[in-house]
Amino acid sequence: MSSSHDSRGSQNFEATGDYFSLDDILATQERIPCTFQTEVLNLGYIDPSLDSSNIPKGTKLELPFWLAKALCSRRKQCVTIDLPKHYKEVYRDVFNADANVVDLHKLGPYFYRFGSHLLHFEHPESPDIAKSLLKVFQARFRDIMDASQNAYDQDMSKMTEKLDEMEKVIFFHGQKGLKDLQMWETREGEKIKISEMVINHRKRKRTHLDES
Amino acid sequence: MATVDDIPFDENGSEEEGEAMTAAEVLGKLEEAWLNEKFAPELLENKSDIVECMMSQIQEMEENIQRAKKGDFKVSLHRMEIDRIRYILSSYLRIRLKKIEKFTSHLLQTEATLEDPCLSAEELHFAKQYQSLLESHMTNMALKHMPPNLQKLDPKLTSK
Amino acid sequence: MDPSEVEFISEKESISIVPNFSLDKIYLIGGDVGPFNPGLQLDVPLWIAVNLKQRQKCRIIAPDWMDVEILEEKKQEEQESKFFTKMPCDYYMEITQLLLQHAPDNIPKADEIRMLVKDIWDLRIAKLRSSIDIFVKSDVTHAMLNYLTLMELNTVRPFLTKALDHIQQLRNNVSYGAALWSSQD
């Protein structure tokens, strides 16, 4: 079945549809450097290094996106945020030079999704981040496409381990298309097959038996 | 003995703009609906009249086959055709069902506002049942164990 | 969509056969077929042709375009054109595959045909990939991919829809960012 064609703007990463998404939950768990602008009573325990029952004003902590966002609402800003380092200008310049060599997985497996969430903070550099995200993907796209279409039989882990999660999804869709076509050409595709879940269930049972 | 060739074509053709369609035309419409549904990300308007018409065509053909000689060469072609049509029908309805499961609450919310219903009567029934199964499970497994102000699902967040 | 489904659709295409048996007209739901007379050529849907051939009840006549000379010309044309050329048949890949599998003895120069069709396919797929890349890198939101066949489009469809969804999202980010910027001015 086709993907959900959302085109409601960047906000939609946090709006409808993604509430139950495990990927989005993981992406919003990524952390952002924050500085507390107010003291927070009784919550010092969230960071053992604080050594205090309160979080004093001026404390610098890396908070997950979901928490930073809640503390940053327009009504009253409890924290100010700094950009995570790989969304800063230095990194953007590196991407500009050659996006293809960058290991996006290492920089955060949800590079694009988290980056899009970051725009929520309306940081002065937001427009540049947005442009950079688009450019990085545009630059990397050809390699992802070619790799996914050319080398079904080769070990692709070298290629995929540098991909962001979204890129991986795209890559595997490409691989699947190629594989389906090959199955069709060899007439393997005609064959009615045992269902995936039954196979996995059997495999697990077998390893289980082997272990015991 | 009646043969499979006695299928009346035009009698069961559904009415569209007052004109009777032949069975072949209805089949064409079904194929079109199937492909459209396959490629559209959202749920399209239901074509239950076409589905019903094709189902009864198949049924009638099957009854005729029952009466025909066993091993008749013609029969096997008719049966193959039935298999092909049944495949389209079930693939079509399956795609719709998956979409209904995916967008249940959104579909139920908008269904009321639509002039032409998107869901067939049977699909609507399924959607309602599915929705209530989902909601009661979420309540029993999670929501009712949460603090009082957190026991509701926010439809703005959860319906897609 | 699985390629087997595209093939399924192509099996509706009409093809000529020469039967070796006789039978009255058959009234199928999808339309009449026949009558069949030994040695008399007639058109039937591909799925019936393949079925009859499997039972050795007919000889299949290769479609006009399934001809070495025509395909060589086609290949040349495809090579020289920047754009996709119109294929002689929307289901060239599927029909070639099916006929070469089930009726190779009825297709003159079957091996050469297989190679040529494969070459044409490869040329077009390479073109398709470059067009996709250009499309992704450019700022246009609609691509005109004239004369692509369903099977060709189908091999990239899941991949392409995912990639385009993603690009769309990132583009929206940019306009969202730009809107913010101007509202702050």
Place this chain on the structure above:
Amino acid sequence: MSLIRHSLYVGVVEKPPPPPLTEEQYGEMEPKYPEGGHYLSVLRPHGDDCVRQVFEEMRALFEQNQQDVEKALDGAQAEMFPGIRMRHAALERNKRCVLAYVYNRLQKIAQMRWEFGSVLPADIKYNLAEQEVQWFIKYTKCLATYMRSVRAEGGLDLTQDLKPPKSLYIEVRCLMDHGEFETQDGGVILLKKNSQHFLLRSECEHLIRQGVLEHSVH
């Protein structure tokens, strides 16, 4: 009050979402991936204990917030506000994580109806919470009602005809002893391991999908 250190999602699909607010810096989480970013199709046992721990954490957060709200109403608004907000965010986050956990498991369980059929293998059932087993049964019923309602006698079994048909009959090999099987034309055949049969595609598709028979293509 203390936030309970827990690791929710040990029981989830193979790729664990992160724990909600935990005691130490929210816990580092390297999601383990099966190939292709697809979640494993077999569910791990339901993480009852972990979920219960999250509920306890939520209760604690909620109670603390209630106390702080009272203090805020007594005039300490500015001091209390940031803490209330933080805890509220953690509550919403926990809620989302638990709901996503429950929801994603349900999706898998529904999928099982399509792949295993209407009877689940015992060891799969064992990994489900009692309410999940009940849900499977209800979903199966709900689906059956729908499939029956597709007009015409007997309805339309949507769990078969998953591939375009190529021929009426197919050759199959039996992968295990399955006992007697009544064919559509009334005959009875014995499905014995390694025996080969020529059956109507429509009557043996389910058995192939469930791994009793193997479709031989030449």
